[in-house]
Amino acid sequence: MTAEIIVVTSGKGGVGKTTTSASLATGLAIQGKKVAVIDFDVGLRNLDLIMGCERRVVYDFVNVVHGEATLKQALIKDKRYETLYVLAASQTRDKDALTQEGVEKVLQGLSDEGFDYVVCDSPAGIEKGAHLAMYFADHAVVVVNPEVSSVRDSDRILGLLASKTRRAEKGEDAIKQHLLLTRYNPARVAVGEMLSVKDVEDILGINVVGVIPESENVLAASNSGVPVILDENSYAGQAYSDTVARLLGEERPLRFLEVQKKGFFQRVFGG
Amino acid sequence: MGILDFLKRRPEPSAVVAKERLRIIVAQERSTRGAPDYLPLLRNELLEVIKKYVHVDIEAININVERDSGHEILELSVALPENAKPGTTAPAAG
Numbered sequence: 001m002t003a004e005i006i007v008v009t010s011g012k013g014g015v016g017k018t019t020t021s022a023s024l025a026t027g028l029a030i031q032g033k034k035v036a037v038i039d040f041d042v043g044l045r046n047l048d049l050i051m052g053c054e055r056r057v058v059y060d061f062v063n064v065v066h067g068e069a070t071l072k073q074a075l076i077k078d079k080r081y082e083t084l085y086v087l088a089a090s091q092t093r094d095k096d097a098l099t100q101e102g103v104e105k106v107l108q109g110l111s112d113e114g115f116d117y118v119v120c121d122s123p124a125g126i127e128k129g130a131h132l133a134m135y136f137a138d139h140a141v142v143v144v145n146p147e148v149s150s151v152r153d154s155d156r157i158l159g160l161l162a163s164k165t166r167r168a169e170k171g172e173d174a175i176k177q178h179l180l181l182t183r184y185n186p187a188r189v190a191v192g193e194m195l196s197v198k199d200v201e202d203i204l205g206i207n208v209v210g211v212i213p214e215s216e217n218v219l220a221a222s223n224s225g226v227p228v229i230l231d232e233n234s235y236a237g238q239a240y241s242d243t244v245a246r247l248l249g250e251e252r253p254l255r256f257l258e259v260q261k262k263g264f265f266q267r268v269f270g271g
Numbered sequence: 272m273g274i275l276d277f278l279k280r281r282p283e284p285s286a287v288v289a290k291e292r293l294r295i296i297v298a299q300e301r302s303t304r305g306a307p308d309y310l311p312l313l314r315n316e317l318l319e320v321i322k323k324y325v326h327v328d329i330e331a332i333n334i335n336v337e338r339d340s341g342h343e344i345l346e347l348s349v350a351l352p353e354n355a356k357p358g359t360t361a362p363a364a365g
Contacts, residue, residue: 148293152297155297163304195286199286203294
């Protein structure tokens with residue numbers, strides 16, 4: 001396949017997989033790449049809401065897998081970026097509606113259509129949907145919160161990426177693993193209430209590709225169906241932009257790891 | 272230690288506790304990753320047998336499966352307590 005497949009996964013739920021998938025896909029499209037982002041959470045469709053295209057879903061991923069619609073019919077073109085497309089999860093079928101052959105056919109189809117990147121938004125857990133989302137991946141973005149259960153689950157996922165994927169089974173080059181730390185609160189880290197970036201890197205033995213600070217802008221962005229990376233004034237949005245640049249090979253220092261002191265104008269006018 | 276030092280002593284930051292707990296559990300889970308399902312059971316049964324002779328704690332028993340090209344090695348190590356006496360109930364070291 002010529003398209004690069006990126007899975008966004010975590011094991012634990014609620015850590016920011018869909019937020020991350022939406023922002024990474026949008027960020028890659030901003031960089032001029034042709035990108036499809038696929039919701040693998042069959043039965044619990046949500047990526048469409050975060051991308052702001054929920055009212056334009058006609059056909060979904062499962063329809064394409066079962067030959068009930070073509071890829072062209074099911075891909076929803078983003079209203080902001082020409083080269084960005086969303087493939088929604090089915091809301092009515094069960095999780096067995098996806099098969100390995102079916103997923104491969106869709107990914108191959110996207111590759112043939114000239115897509116540069118396919119971002120696979122994995123469901124939580126380690127069951128079938130999560131397995132299929134990671135199986136064909138070239139890159140994995142493991143989303144982790146600085147919190148004990150999320151860190152442990154992500155280590156489990158790192159183990160699965162290294163053993164239960166096509167690249168592992170075929171003995172090809174391993175999936176490139178990237179750790180993305182989200183909901184990071186520098187103030188709590190400073191007083192010893194939260195694991196630091198270094199703590200998480202030490203425990204998992206892998207460096208982060210980005211750190212997204214905890215931010216009220218993330219909720220505001222999902223409320224309005226605009227991926228937070230498009231909120232250029234927010235730290236979270238800027239941190240996602242940095243992450244996309246790093247995924248594309250650019251070197252950028254980590255930002256927003258220190259407690260931000262608000263300046264006079266910020267205190268008076270907010271922001 | 273003076274009484275002032277005692278009063279000033281802060282509890283360990285919870286992030287330090289979290290890191291230490293994760294370090295241990297992640298190392299343990301990695302060592303048994305991809306290993307056969309029967310390993311935890313094997314470990315418990317071995318513990319029972321060993322306990323008949325020496326008092327050791329379950330944490331003193333380490334089981335590892337290592338894969339080399341073409342063959343697997345089941346590695347078992349038991350850390351014996353320092354003054355191991357048969358059947359004693361002395362607390363096990365490490």
